[in-house]
Amino acid sequence: MHAIYEKPKSFIDTPTHFCPGCGHGIVLRLIAEIIDAWGIRGKTIGLAPVGCAVLAYNYLDIDMCEAAHGRPPAVATGIKRVHPDHVVFSYQGDGDLAAIGTAEIIHAANRGENITFIFVNNAVYGMTSGQMAPTTLLKQKTVTTPSGRDPINSGYPIRVCELLAVLDGSSYLERVSLSSPENIRKTKKAIEKGFKTQMEKKGFSLIEILSPCPIYWRMDANEAMKYIDEEMTSTFPLGVVKDWENKN
Amino acid sequence: MKQLLTGNEAAAEAAIQAGCRYYYGYPITPQNELINYMSVRMPEVGGAFIQAESEIAAISMVHGSAAAGGRTMTSSSSPGISLKQEGISYLAGSELPCVIVNIQRGGPGLGDISASQADYFQAVKGGGHGDYHTIVLAPCSVQEMADLVYDAFDLADKYRIPVMILGDAQIGQLMEPLEFNKKQINNLPSKSWSLTGAEGRKRNIIKSFYPVKGELEVFNAHLQRKYKIIEEHEVRYEAINIHEADIILVAYGTSARICKEVVKKSQRFKFRVGMVRPITLWPFPKEIIRKISERVQCILTVEMSTGQMVEDVKLAVEGRCPVHFYGRTGGGVPTSLEIIRKIVEIVPDNRAANTLLQLAEVK
Numbered sequence: 001m002h003a004i005y006e007k008p009k010s011f012i013d014t015p016t017h018f019c020p021g022c023g024h025g026i027v028l029r030l031i032a033e034i035i036d037a038w039g040i041r042g043k044t045i046g047l048a049p050v051g052c053a054v055l056a057y058n059y060l061d062i063d064m065c066e067a068a069h070g071r072p073p074a075v076a077t078g079i080k081r082v083h084p085d086h087v088v089f090s091y092q093g094d095g096d097l098a099a100i101g102t103a104e105i106i107h108a109a110n111r112g113e114n115i116t117f118i119f120v121n122n123a124v125y126g127m128t129s130g131q132m133a134p135t136t137l138l139k140q141k142t143v144t145t146p147s148g149r150d151p152i153n154s155g156y157p158i159r160v161c162e163l164l165a166v167l168d169g170s171s172y173l174e175r176v177s178l179s180s181p182e183n184i185r186k187t188k189k190a191i192e193k194g195f196k197t198q199m200e201k202k203g204f205s206l207i208e209i210l211s212p213c214p215i216y217w218r219m220d221a222n223e224a225m226k227y228i229d230e231e232m233t234s235t236f237p238l239g240v241v242k243d244w245e246n247k248n
Numbered sequence: 249m250k251q252l253l254t255g256n257e258a259a260a261e262a263a264i265q266a267g268c269r270y271y272y273g274y275p276i277t278p279q280n281e282l283i284n285y286m287s288v289r290m291p292e293v294g295g296a297f298i299q300a301e302s303e304i305a306a307i308s309m310v311h312g313s314a315a316a317g318g319r320t321m322t323s324s325s326s327p328g329i330s331l332k333q334e335g336i337s338y339l340a341g342s343e344l345p346c347v348i349v350n351i352q353r354g355g356p357g358l359g360d361i362s363a364s365q366a367d368y369f370q371a372v373k374g375g376g377h378g379d380y381h382t383i384v385l386a387p388c389s390v391q392e393m394a395d396l397v398y399d400a401f402d403l404a405d406k407y408r409i410p411v412m413i414l415g416d417a418q419i420g421q422l423m424e425p426l427e428f429n430k431k432q433i434n435n436l437p438s439k440s441w442s443l444t445g446a447e448g449r450k451r452n453i454i455k456s457f458y459p460v461k462g463e464l465e466v467f468n469a470h471l472q473r474k475y476k477i478i479e480e481h482e483v484r485y486e487a488i489n490i491h492e493a494d495i496i497l498v499a500y501g502t503s504a505r506i507c508k509e510v511v512k513k514s515q516r517f518k519f520r521v522g523m524v525r526p527i528t529l530w531p532f533p534k535e536i537i538r539k540i541s542e543r544v545q546c547i548l549t550v551e552m553s554t555g556q557m558v559e560d561v562k563l564a565v566e567g568r569c570p571v572h573f574y575g576r577t578g579g580g581v582p583t584s585l586e587i588i589r590k591i592v593e594i595v596p597d598n599r600a601a602n603t604l605l606q607l608a609e610v611k
Binding site: 041042043044045048054055057061062063064065066067068071074075076077078079080081082083086103104106107111 | 270272296298300301302304305306308309310311312313314315316317318320334335338342443444445446447448451452453454455456457459
């Protein structure tokens with residue numbers, strides 16, 4: 001007999017603080033699966049953001065560093081300079097990466113840092129009770145856009161992959177989602193490709209993951225998955241945006 | 249072998265000698281010689297140099313390299329140091345060793361680019377949010393800049409604490425002969441707490457977040473115990489003529505250079521002038537100032553600010569003797585004659601009466 005399902009060894013066996021239906025647990029588990037399968041626990045260093053995922057280090061059994069809000073790309077850069085042959089990844093939410101940390105992510109991409117960015121986009125600030133994110137959809141209701149996001153006052157949702165694609169330093173950019181088992185498998189493949197990109201010193205990689213936040217989307221878990229497929233993907237189309245192995 | 253360097257270049261080379269291999273900076277006057285020097289020297293020694301996109305990114309890169317176990321440094325000047333305060337608070341909260349050089353210029357706001365000592369409060373009282381300290385070292389010559397930067401890395405590692413070098417435009421840009429007479433460090437012992445990949449060991453976590461009620465209070469108590477040990481063991485100062493002095497000058501950095509001239513000139517006076525030059529601004533040499541205050545007529549603090557260190561002097565003196573202040577700002581540098589005039593003004597009447605005539609001879 002062989003096991004067809006196990007908890008990854010690098011995933012600490014403890015209840016998480018995430019809300020019911022949240023996507024963070026899935027993404028962290030995928031990272032742990034890859035670390036186990038590739039046997040890279042001893043050469044992997046992760047960055048935790050400020051926001052819902054700050055406690056990522058409570059769940060991943062690897063060396064990890066916290067950073068100030070939005071600064072993981074710069075902190076990761078400092079780590080990578082000390083350990084250029086380690087796998088360094090930065091796990092960030094939409095507020096951290098696309099609002100307060102916009103300068104840091106753009107310049108990490110522009111320097112072509114051999115770092116993988118796992119960008120969890122759930123279009124809302126969960127940790128602080130559901131305010132507008134830079135990726136909040138137009139007309140989406142949040143605590144700070146109670147009548148729905150209006151671009152006249154609040155601007156437009158930022159498409160991070162497309163924004164970074166124009167920089168010569170970015171190498172691999174893909175947008176995936178967690179809305180179905182099939183999409184979760186694609187997410188895992190995309191993270192693997194990101195790790196491969198840095199291990200082969202091919203430069204900056206970022207995987208944008210559309211992730212559900214049922215609590216602050218004010219819906220149940222199933223509706224949230226449907227919302228990703230039916231609403232989010234029309235603003236944030238899935239697919240590879242840039243790939244160093246397939247330059248068009 | 250003596251070399252002729254600016255204070256900024258001396259700071260950079262001393263960091264290299266001390267084994268610093270990770271430097272991140274952002275251009276700002278009057279510290280540009282430092283970042284320029286590093287851009288050439290770091291590649292020569294196989295180190296990392298990045299001109300960061302911002303002061304905030306530079307201090308965050310320092311955070312990363314410190315967490316990963318490297319000796320790391322950033323440098324800036326006053327407005328840039330304000331931006332770095334976020335990172336410095338996180339470094340303090342994460343107990344990470346690093347060196348930050350502040351070549352002070354005038355403020356507030358954009359101020360000007362000439363010498364100033366108006367960042368004293370920011371440097372010694374924490375600067376960012378939360379209850380913390382950084383060790384603050386204040387050189388008053390190019391040689392001392394080199395010596396203190398070198399020592400700063402050892403202090404940072406010893407206590408897992410950020411160390412700030414508080415210079416000013418004059419100390420940074422002045423050229424003086426100096427010697428690098430400390431042992432060059434190329435390989436540092438690894439730090440067991442640092443992030444190296446958890447190969448064959450338990451994971452290491454570098455963080456400053458303590459969300460469980462009670463944990464943060466325990467951590468803050470630990471930090472305060474560490475600060476107390478530093479206060480007990482790491483105070484540095486230079487004392488001149490303190491045993492026979494009637495009046496004591498307290499000054500650091502560029503102001504201290506001028507006060508030394510005052511002490512020299514005062515040999516012709518009817519009363520004795522001595523001086524205490526704090527080398528560590530935090531921990532502050534409060535014990536020696538307290539002792540002196542028990543027997544001198546008064547103390548005069550001289551700064552290129554509107555009066556910041558004078559508050560710490562008063563805290564040390566606790567009313568035992570009068571504490572006076574003389575300061576210049578906005579690029580103004582006190583002259584020895586200005587300081588002597590101030591001394592004559594504050595020295596008790598019976599002494600000063602004999603002194604005015606003497607002053608006429610002082611150039």
